[in-house]
Amino acid sequence: MSTLLIRNAEILVTMDDYRREIPGGGLFIRDGFIEYIGTAENLPSNADEILDLTGYIVLPGLINTHHHFYQTLTRVVPTAQNANLFNWLKALYPIWGRMTPGDIYISTQTALAELALSGCTTASDHLYIFPNGTRLDDEIQAASEIGVRLHASRGSMSLGESKGGLPPDHVVEDESFILKDSQRLIEQYHDTKPGAMIQIVLAPCSPFSVTSNLMHSSAVLAREYGVHLHTHLAETQDEELFCEVEFGLRPVALMDKLDWLGSDVWFAHSVYVNKGEIEHYAKTGCGVAHCPTSNMRLASGIAPTMEMMQAGVKVGLGVDGSASNDGSSLLEETRQAMLAARVRAGLMGASKSGGESFPIMTARQALEIATRGGAAVLGRHDLGSLETGKCGDIFAIKLNKLEYAGGLHDPVSALVFCAPVKADYTIVGGKIIVKDGELQTLDVHRLVERHNQASRRLVNGSN
Ligand SMILES: [Zn+2]
Numbered sequence: 364m365s366t367l368l369i370r371n372a373e374i375l376v377t378m379d380d381y382r383r384e385i386p387g388g389g390l391f392i393r394d395g396f397i398e399y400i401g402t403a404e405n406l407p408s409n410a411d412e413i414l415d416l417t418g419y420i421v422l423p424g425l426i427n428t429h430h431h432f433y434q435t436l437t438r439v440v441p442t443a444q445n446a447n448l449f450n451w452l453k454a455l456y457p458i459w460g461r462m463t464p465g466d467i468y469i470s471t472q473t474a475l476a477e478l479a480l481s482g483c484t485t486a487s488d489h490l491y492i493f494p495n496g497t498r499l500d501d502e503i504q505a506a507s508e509i510g511v512r513l514h515a516s517r518g519s520m521s522l523g524e525s526k527g528g529l530p531p532d533h534v535v536e537d538e539s540f541i542l543k544d545s546q547r548l549i550e551q552y553h554d555t556k557p558g559a560m561i562q563i564v565l566a567p568c569s570p571f572s573v574t575s576n577l578m579h580s581s582a583v584l585a586r587e588y589g590v591h592l593h594t595h596l597a598e599t600q601d602e603e604l605f606c607e608v609e610f611g612l613r614p615v616a617l618m619d620k621l622d623w624l625g626s627d628v629w630f631a632h633s634v635y636v637n638k639g640e641i642e643h644y645a646k647t648g649c650g651v652a653h654c655p656t657s658n659m660r661l662a663s664g665i666a667p668t669m670e671m672m673q674a675g676v677k678v679g680l681g682v683d684g685s686a687s688n689d690g691s692s693l694l695e696e697t698r699q700a701m702l703a704a705r706v707r708a709g710l711m712g713a714s715k716s717g718g719e720s721f722p723i724m725t726a727r728q729a730l731e732i733a734t735r736g737g738a739a740v741l742g743r744h745d746l747g748s749l750e751t752g753k754c755g756d757i758f759a760i761k762l763n764k765l766e767y768a769g770g771l772h773d774p775v776s777a778l779v780f781c782a783p784v785k786a787d788y789t790i791v792g793g794k795i796i797v798k799d800g801e802l803q804t805l806d807v808h809r810l811v812e813r814h815n816q817a818s819r820r821l822v823n824g825s826n
Pocket residue numbers: 429430431489595631683684
């Protein structure tokens with residue numbers, strides 16, 4: 364039994380169904396779950412540990428719904444800096460093909476350290492390339508040491524260049540092995556209990572890197588075990604053309620044919636979806652991982668997030684892999700989501716006064732995507748808001764920062780409108796993993812040294 368009492372927050376943002384924001388709020392966490400929430404008079408006066416957060420804003424932990432941790436090793440690679448998705452992938456596949464189990468381990472720690480320091484308490488990762496004996500287990504082990512909840516996606520690629528796919532043949536895997544390994548991982552790690560630290564997801568990489576057969580077999584296997592399904596979809600116009608030429612279908616219609624539309628599925632990106640496809644997502648319960656920075660970085664486009672939200676589609680936020688964002692700050696991504704939606708609003712007519720105007724995303728809507736939206740996408744009813752019975756996952760930021768000076772009439776919006784800062788506290792299941800802006804579970808300076816060594820070795824070509 365362990366208890367944590369947080370009290371006196373300047374403002375506590377619950378993200379509950381009434382979107383309550385409680386001045387002077389706090390909460391009491393017992394064994395990882397919230398037992399009480401409210402102002403001082405609603406809270407016990409004692410606990411094993413007490414945090415007085417006078418002058419801080421407290422929010423539900425941010426949730427990352429799409430990432431490729433290993434790509435932290437290949438940020439800003441010169442040959443991939445100015446390319447669109449297909450050319451960027453072709454430049455990076457050979458480098459990724461040199462990774463070892465140690466590289467997966469180090470890059471997981473780096474990505475999760477960065478995420479935790481940006482207020483993230485749950486992250487989904489999509490690992491789809493397994494060269495030189497690497498396994499998803501390498502990532503799971505590294506994550507358990509940091510203390511962030513992990514939805515580890517067993518990704519896959521099976522359609523090499525010689526069969527009409529995009530990746531070179533030496534980085535794809537045998538399909539029967541992929542399915543056997545997926546089953547092993549589910550049986551070994553998948554935890555369905557409230558407060559789970561690890562869940563497994565099945566995630567063939569994309570329509571242009573796996574066969575239809577593997578997509579379908581993965582869906583059958585996932586449903587046999589009740590795990591979620593994830594893939595990249597409708598990210599670029601190149602992908603749309605590939606699907607039309609290869610299958611005579613648009614990406615969403617292809618997934619429909621493969622039995623891949625349902626409340627247990629979420630797609631990364633969905634930039635190129637039309638009105639009918641958005642309605643289809645809403646009807647079937649599919650979720651979307653919106654990755655605005657990556658979509659801008661790779662010149663992919665801007666996803667129709669406001670249209671999706673208005674149609675009732677579950678939308679979460681993803682920083683995407685660190686080779687197409689080059690950063691893993693979820694708070695920054697929240698700001699990007701709001702700004703990208705406004706660029707789109709302008710293109711759709713919001714800059715014209717009079718007449719019917721296109722809706723503009725608010726800071727609170729962006730925060731909603733980053734918290735309860737992400738929880739819905741991942742199928743986690745125990746996460747995403749601060750309420751009795753939910754996990755004690757929070758982050759807190761001190762408000763007297765230079766970045767917020769002059770913006771404290773509305774501290775909740777300041778978090779999104781002003782320049783992104785680091786979290787001062789990040790707490791997962793009542794455990795403090797970031798304290799006073801420092802990660803408590805890992806020596807970041809040593810990690811950066813080892814990470815840079817591994818990155819140099821990979822990019823320079825020695826194994
Ligand atoms: Zn991705």
